Amino acid sequence: MDMKKHGLSIGINRIENVFFVTLKATGTLTHQDYLVITPMLEGALSQVDQPQVSLFLDATELDGWDLHAAWDDLKLGLNHKSEFERVAIWGNKGWQEWAAKVGSWFIAGEIKYFEDQDDALKWLRY
Helix, strand or coil: CCCCCEEEEEEEEEEEEEEEEEEEEEEEEEEEHHHHHHHHHHCCCCCCCCCCCCEEEEEEEEEEEEEHHHHHHHHHHHHCCCEEEEEEECCCHHHHHEEEEECCCCCCCCEECCCCCHHHHHHHHH
C-alpha cells in the first residue's frame, strides 16, 4: 500500500533570543490542509508580541499545491503581508526558488530561498 503523506505542521522556535514561526510542508498541499492550518497560523501569529515576525518554511518535502490550495496560500499571504519581517524558505527544488521570488511580490518583508538549513536560520537571526 503506497500512502502519500501531505500537510503542514506549525511551531514557534527560538534561536538565542529571536523567536520565529516554523512551518513544515509535506507532499502536495490541498485546500483541506489550509482549512486546518490557517486558523492555527493565525492563532500563532496572534500570540507573538512583536508586530512583525519571521517565518522559517521547511519545504524540503513539499511537492506543490493543488489549484485551490495555491489560491489559499496566496490569500493567506495577502491577509498577513505586513506581519512577516523575514521568510526563509529551505528547499531542494529549483521551482521553490522561483516560488520564493513570486511570493516576495505579496508580502512587505523579505523572502529568501536557501538550500542549506543553517544558512536559512542564520539569516533569520539578523
